[in-house]
Amino acid sequence: MEQMPDLSVTTRHALQEAILTPRFYTTDFKAIDALDIDRNGLRDEFEWIREEFERDYNRNHFKRNEEFLANFDDMPVRQLFIEFLERSCTAEFSGCILYAEMVKHLKDPTMRAIFRCMSRDEGRHAGFLNKTMADLNVALDLSVLQKRKKYTYFQPKFIFYTVYLSEKIGYSRYIHIYRHLEKHPENIIHPIFKWFEQWCNDEYRHGEFFSMLMRSQPELLNRPANRRWIRFFLLAVYATMYLNDCRRADFYRALGLDWRTYDQDVIRLCNRIATQVYPETLPVDDPRFFRHLDKAAEYDARANELANRGGTVNQAQAARLRAGIVLRLLATYRLPPLPTREATKWRGLEGFPNYPGPDWRARRVAAAD
Ligand SMILES: [Fe+2]
Ligand SMILES: [Fe+2]
Numbered sequence: 001m002e003q004m005p006d007l008s009v010t011t012r013h014a015l016q017e018a019i020l021t022p023r024f025y026t027t028d029f030k031a032i033d034a035l036d037i038d039r040n041g042l043r044d045e046f047e048w049i050r051e052e053f054e055r056d057y058n059r060n061h062f063k064r065n066e067e068f069l070a071n072f073d074d075m076p077v078r079q080l081f082i083e084f085l086e087r088s089c090t091a092e093f094s095g096c097i098l099y100a101e102m103v104k105h106l107k108d109p110t111m112r113a114i115f116r117c118m119s120r121d122e123g124r125h126a127g128f129l130n131k132t133m134a135d136l137n138v139a140l141d142l143s144v145l146q147k148r149k150k151y152t153y154f155q156p157k158f159i160f161y162t163v164y165l166s167e168k169i170g171y172s173r174y175i176h177i178y179r180h181l182e183k184h185p186e187n188i189i190h191p192i193f194k195w196f197e198q199w200c201n202d203e204y205r206h207g208e209f210f211s212m213l214m215r216s217q218p219e220l221l222n223r224p225a226n227r228r229w230i231r232f233f234l235l236a237v238y239a240t241m242y243l244n245d246c247r248r249a250d251f252y253r254a255l256g257l258d259w260r261t262y263d264q265d266v267i268r269l270c271n272r273i274a275t276q277v278y279p280e281t282l283p284v285d286d287p288r289f290f291r292h293l294d295k296a297a298e299y300d301a302r303a304n305e306l307a308n309r310g311g312t313v314n315q316a317q318a319a320r321l322r323a324g325i326v327l328r329l330l331a332t333y334r335l336p337p338l339p340t341r342e343a344t345k346w347r348g349l350e351g352f353p354n355y356p357g358p359d360w361r362a363r364r365v366a367a368a369d
Helices: 009-015 029-033 043-055 078-105 109-135 142-148 156-183 191-215 224-247 249-254 259-274 287-309 312-334 360-368
Strands: 024-026 151-153
Touching (some): 009 078, 024 078, 029 078, 043 109, 078 142, 109 191, 156 191, 249 259, 287 312
16 A cells, blocks of 8 residues: 555554445446436335435434543543544444445436435545544544545445345344343443434435335346345445454443443344345344354454464465355355245334335325424
């Protein structure tokens, strides 16, 4: 990598690319612009969610209070917490940029309005995280990140599969932490976690939009090859989180969480939510599923330990273990998928504004009277 002497350590760290780090994406915007979103009769639903976004429920939510100005020099797992903020900020900012690019390239007014609102939300999330980092005397230079970070090209359908899942798993991660800390306030190591409940509603809503977008293009969901891609991305998202969180067990322990139980709960919820759109999901209740992921996490820990020790023999053994991770993931991928059944399909979050059907305008007028 080129020399970057003027950048903060955190910015330099966020610029590094590795398999498990958050990425910036680019895609074929022209192909997305050419999609006919009216094809499956979903225009009304898109219009409804546009209005939802424009209501901007969290307009006043992302404001820090005096709790943020306390001295966190001696907080537990400070370095891991900073890393958590950095990764989250990079991921949020990545969404902000991608959605802003959509606004630039798309012509459909409903789509543009929706992406503008989603970019607004992600920019707000990234800014909130970055200010929190600044309180701890570290901050990311987002403009440098935007210019210098490598952009990964994904064709549109892969963007939809992966972004949908990162929104929904983001929701699942934040809500599990929030609910846990609600019960165990003694583990709130920083006030930012108190903001997670409303925050994750934004992510849930973003995911709802991508679910609509995929439903408006049924071949993305029905073709056998695409079903295989869907399973691939489900596994990629789950496994990436599992390996990442296993490496950061101390962080979760400081929050009073066992990383493994937490991750499994997060994956189970995300997998249930994904039945709202995906014709099949992963068999997370098959005992082999988490057995394989546990082995992959174990190999990853041993491989990292060996690689850190250095030396040719250790490096070779680390490489063998990494090959073992690939084999375990392949075995997980090959487990018979869980077909989505009408009876068990995800119907939406209770208490959350879900599409009420084509009479929503009349209902809104009635509610306002
Ligand atoms: Fe976000
Ligand atoms: Fe989001």
